[in-house]
Amino acid sequence: MKTWLTKHEMSLGRVFEAVTERVRQYPAPLDQLGLSYAAKFDVGQEGSSKNYVCYLLPYWMEDVGELSSETQDKLAIANIFIMLYYFIQDDIMDSSKGEHREKLPLANLFQMDYMAIYRELFPAFSPFWSYYETYVCEWADSVTNEGSRDDFFDDKLRIARKASPVKNASTGALLLTGQAHLIPEVTAAVELSLVTLQMLDDYADWEEDLEEGSYNCLLASIRRKLNFSRIDTLTVEAVKHELYVLDHADVYSEIAAAHHENLHHMSIHMDQLYEFHESLVRNLQNISQEIKEQRKQLLLGGFFHFMSKSV
Template structure:
């Protein structure tokens, strides 16, 4: 995991600074903010790891050669971008309004990353046009998700659900005077974000099925059987497809194709590529483990006797 370990010292400083800023929030939002932040704090062993959010500025450093200070600032901004959009997601997913008290906290998170961007980019910078574009992409993706099958029709929009993450890569390229690389770097980042969403959808498919949320794995499985009506997809049927029919293996094949397409971009962001490969390997490993466990069960007593 060189794509992480090489930047561990810088990231520790970034998260320490994020914690310091949150502690300065007015009462009681500072306490609420620290509790929420702790869930995503990279320094905590059991925290949720959203590596691309805060590592992307360092991965782009391979081609920008920017000094650490602006890269650290972009990483810090993306920590607050991550916190802001996760709060927004919590509120959007809350049918009973139980997360509405987090909205003031979300605005404080937003103030933090906007302040960093104003520090790095003057008002006339093209950064702000991209900033607005990524908010619009996010809005379009989350608003249309329940009515569309992005996995089969507009896969790029799966990445748009995390479009504000691209502030870091685009911002770094602009600071380095390499605006001409924004399209290809954006394509590479979006490719990784799609595969990352595929892994999230594998992990969350039962919850998404229960809530009626769009899920690329469920969409993939439904497409395999055109005669299947949307309402007739059940957890038992999904488990049959995954654990008996090896459809997760075929799902992993698509992630592997994404990696091939990423390599074809011929962009010198080795850490981003290695991170994506780890995603593909993780999905493939899970599919192989399912097959191995099934084979052990089919072998029955003879297998366990001989091993």
């Protein structure tokens, strides 16, 4: 059972309803554009993208320190708005023809809403604002420079920093509960989980990323195995050979399993975050096992085809 999710389903329904109500107050036509955009990430919508770390991190922090449900909800709402804001930045950066420029005013309204929550929770002299600025800078560095570095091997936590603003929730929760001394270790645990999450996303997106030339953890690991330089061309056929013939998915899932071991050796106990991370590792391991099963079935199919022609 996904207790890291099921325990908070009612809270998620509540915060997405609150987000929807705020967006309805936007001036037309941005209200409708905002509702349509937010619905793509609403856990209650069929087929929506699920960004569980963003939604649930404020609630998982209860394993470290107690916050009121109202404050948890506020941090979750802020995290949803900040996610929507940065996803629009991603849309604009990834577009080549300016097709997302009409979302720029909407992004500023999303920013207005998450900043209003942060100003309510954290006074001007709070150290929260220094962390907030750090996370914005980490995001900017990661999305700007990932194509010129091999972060998956050179500094793996940079992979997580494409989602650095998510950490406003964990850091904010620790500051509100008087546990600033835990920020470095909690941050390390969150970042390691974000790396594994990116690994899973990159397995699903490797063909698209290969075509577009985007940095991808799976492709980086295959390049490293093949001793390819940055200018060497990696083909679809080569990737498929590594995955479906040489079982590179095993190597990839073992990296995620090592992350899980690292999490369990930390002194903090964030059981819900660990359970979520375990589900990510299991998904990667299942992918590896499915590849082997499919290959086995194909080999058996070839054998039976041969036998049918021989009798």
